[in-house]
Amino acid sequence: MTATDALKARRTLRLPRTAPALRRLGPLGVVAAALLAAVTLTTLLAPVLAPYDPDRPDLFNALAGASPEHLLGGDALGRDVLSRLMWGARTTLSGPLLIIFLSTTIGTTLAITAAWAGGKVDAVVSRLLDVLFAVPGIVFALVAVAVLGPGVPGVVLGLTIAYTPYVARVVRSAALRERQLPYIAAAWVQGRSAVGICVRHLLPNLRPLIIAQSVSALGFAVIDLAAISFLGLGVQPPTADWGLMVKSGLDSATRGQPLEALGAGLLIALVVAAVNVLGDRIGRQEGELR
Amino acid sequence: MTFLLRRLAGLAVVLVVASFLVYGLLYLVPGGPMAFLLGNRSGTPEQIAAIREQYRLDDPFLVRYLAWLGDALQGDFGTSLVYRQDVSALLGARSTTTALLVAYATVVIVAVGVAAGTLAGLRPGRADAVISALASAALAVPTFVIGVLLVIVLALGLGWFPVFGPGEGFLGRLHHLTLPAITLSLGSAAFLARITRASVREELGREHVETARSRGLAERHVVRRHVLRNASIPVVTVTGLTVASLLAGSVVVENVFALDGLGSLFVRAILQRDFAVVQAVVLVLVTAFVLVNLVVDLCCKALDPRLSR
Numbered sequence: 001m002t003a004t005d006a007l008k009a010r011r012t013l014r015l016p017r018t019a020p021a022l023r024r025l026g027p028l029g030v031v032a033a034a035l036l037a038a039v040t041l042t043t044l045l046a047p048v049l050a051p052y053d054p055d056r057p058d059l060f061n062a063l064a065g066a067s068p069e070h071l072l073g074g075d076a077l078g079r080d081v082l083s084r085l086m087w088g089a090r091t092t093l094s095g096p097l098l099i100i101f102l103s104t105t106i107g108t109t110l111a112i113t114a115a116w117a118g119g120k121v122d123a124v125v126s127r128l129l130d131v132l133f134a135v136p137g138i139v140f141a142l143v144a145v146a147v148l149g150p151g152v153p154g155v156v157l158g159l160t161i162a163y164t165p166y167v168a169r170v171v172r173s174a175a176l177r178e179r180q181l182p183y184i185a186a187a188w189v190q191g192r193s194a195v196g197i198c199v200r201h202l203l204p205n206l207r208p209l210i211i212a213q214s215v216s217a218l219g220f221a222v223i224d225l226a227a228i229s230f231l232g233l234g235v236q237p238p239t240a241d242w243g244l245m246v247k248s249g250l251d252s253a254t255r256g257q258p259l260e261a262l263g264a265g266l267l268i269a270l271v272v273a274a275v276n277v278l279g280d281r282i283g284r285q286e287g288e289l290r
Numbered sequence: 291m292t293f294l295l296r297r298l299a300g301l302a303v304v305l306v307v308a309s310f311l312v313y314g315l316l317y318l319v320p321g322g323p324m325a326f327l328l329g330n331r332s333g334t335p336e337q338i339a340a341i342r343e344q345y346r347l348d349d350p351f352l353v354r355y356l357a358w359l360g361d362a363l364q365g366d367f368g369t370s371l372v373y374r375q376d377v378s379a380l381l382g383a384r385s386t387t388t389a390l391l392v393a394y395a396t397v398v399i400v401a402v403g404v405a406a407g408t409l410a411g412l413r414p415g416r417a418d419a420v421i422s423a424l425a426s427a428a429l430a431v432p433t434f435v436i437g438v439l440l441v442i443v444l445a446l447g448l449g450w451f452p453v454f455g456p457g458e459g460f461l462g463r464l465h466h467l468t469l470p471a472i473t474l475s476l477g478s479a480a481f482l483a484r485i486t487r488a489s490v491r492e493e494l495g496r497e498h499v500e501t502a503r504s505r506g507l508a509e510r511h512v513v514r515r516h517v518l519r520n521a522s523i524p525v526v527t528v529t530g531l532t533v534a535s536l537l538a539g540s541v542v543v544e545n546v547f548a549l550d551g552l553g554s555l556f557v558r559a560i561l562q563r564d565f566a567v568v569q570a571v572v573l574v575l576v577t578a579f580v581l582v583n584l585v586v587d588l589c590c591k592a593l594d595p596r597l598s599r
Contacts, residue, residue: 134304134583135576136538146560146568147315223432227542230434231557243434250438250546254453258442265435273430 029281032274039271043089052080054087054240063257072259075245076252081260084240085267091241092268095152095234096221102160104214107167108206112198114168115175125172129165137162141228150233159224163217170213174206212286216279219272226268242268297587301580308576309362312569313355323347323565327371367570372562377570380555385574388551390463391543392536394471395478400529403479407486411494411521412513421483428480433539437473437546445469453547470547474539478532485528489521496520523594530586534579 022030042049052070061074072081114125137159144158145151178184179202187197228234229243237244242264249261316323327341341347346354361368367377410421431439445453451469493499494517502512541553548554552571559567 130300131304131307134580135308136535136579138538138541139572139575142541142556142560143312143315143568143572146563146565147318148320150561219430227432227434231542231545233557233560246435246438250441253438253442253446258446261438261442265431265438269431269435272432273427276426276430 024285025278025281028277032277032281035270035274036278039089039267040093042086043093046083046086046090050080050083050086052083054079054083055238056080063252063255065257066259072263073257075248075257075260076255081245081263084245084260085242085263087240088242088245088264089267089271091152091229091235091239092222092226092243093271095156095225096218099156099159099163099221099225100214100218102156103163103217104167104210106160107164108171108203108210110164111168111171112175112202112206115172115179116194116198116202125168129168132161132165135162138224138227141224142233145228145233151236152234155225155228155234159221162224163221166217167210167213171206171210174209175202178202178205208282208286212279212283215275215282219275219279222268222272222275293591294588297584301584304580305577309359309573310355312572313358314351316565316569317351319565362570362573367573368566370559370564370567372559372564372567377566380567381552381570381574384550384552384555387549388537388540388544388553391467391470391474391540391549391551392533394464394467395474395536395540396529396533398471398475399479399482399532402475403482403529404486404525406479407483407525408490408518410483411487411490412517418487422487425480425483428476431477433473433477434542434546436476437470437543440469440473441546467549470543470549473546474536474543478536478539482525482528482532486521486525489524490517493517493521523590526593527586527590530582530589534582534586537575537578537582 025033046054056079058074058078058080060078061070061080062078063076064070064074064078066073070080070082072085075081075084110125114122140162141155141158144161145154148154148157183201184197187201192200225234226241226243226246229241230247232247235241235244237248245264246261246268249258249264252258253261323345324338324341324347327345346357349357358368365378367381369375370377370380373380406421406425410418428436440451441453445451452466499512499516502516503509540551541556543549544551544553545557552574555567556571556575558564559571
């Protein structure tokens, strides 16, 4: 085998896309991504992996400590804590994902419309954003819950309204900058429609920024939703949810079983830390691209 | 002066919009205002007529809103349906608890955040690495999880602090508020430490610092007069914004420690559908938030005259 053949072989062996992406994430980023993947897989496979039915009470296991049968003991009703933790990521993660999806879509649409139209439209959108910024985010969620009643829909609505202005502000300023660049003028001269230019040219160029912004907002959304569930206003019992488990776990802890609160609290913190690390890495790459 | 007037006008707009939304929300509730005014009772036609009369539900919406706003401006937020008490009386005592908690947390945030950030900024190497890692960790742990951890370790485990309740006398109250204040402040202190570190680092690399050093001034003097003074501007801004966000954070912390403040009143009112209380608390929180932001802006202008040009 000649040297060039060996080089070719090495080139074909190298994974074409994933390897550079992983390298750019750095060791900490890879650990964070692996942690998130593991949590997602565990909760998706919870029906198979969980040792017990997460909703089945067992009086003999009520407030029991760790044992070979129940590795993390039982909660106040004797439900298996480990099984509930495995199931619990579903609501804890799907709610924030929905919030980020909605607020990113609405915020980006608003921002690009404002940046493109300029003038009065831009002024109205900017004032609207200013008013929304004047109120702390969690208050939106609590007010929405007051109107719609406790539960996930109210919280998702409220937090979507709270997160939209952050997306819109970041995207709007980037879109304003991008609008000045020659490629937009070139497309315009070619007779492309405004909507066509925004969707085909502007949006793809803003995508790295939008993704970086969404990932860093996701960490906050996980914290906010879990906190509202902890207050008893979000996810409702008997659903296994990490935020709710910290709440019921606090009660169990005063009665001598701290594992439920510690497990759920630790998992929330780990997931948020992992999301933050990823957001940080992706944001840095976005900064290097500019 | 025009700046102040413009800010005050903007503030008034935000408050009017907020109060309108807060009042209008009542009518978005499924079943309308009657649904929660009646509560769980089914209500005879006479009772319904009496309630419509009492709350003037037959007047046009705008008339009722203006009447409510007029009362609210005079501190009358109506009567709580659950407590059968004036809402303003309910708010009064609880505002003190929340204000004390926020003030205590602010002191902790400024003391810990500025000290840790300055240390990390001035001492690259191990001190910096440890502080930065701690700050990242503190930022990832949600407030309520920190609270629960502190309860489990310091209150239940070691017994250094009381678990729940308000406490007796000023010192007792302070002792009872210590864990909640630490809980409320950890995330913000970490954030402030990061900002302080970054801005100390930035100043250290500036030319005027270089110049001061080359003139042979003592390092202590350079740090105090040239680095820290200039680095303080972003720190003050962030501190102010942080205090505003503590108002929202206190809602969660009060519920962890069962403190009887505005936040726990708010959550209870939402669960019991006590709408007069919900409206009042939202309005008070938004007002406080907007006012704190205004004060922060004014302080920044005073610190950095370049801003008002």
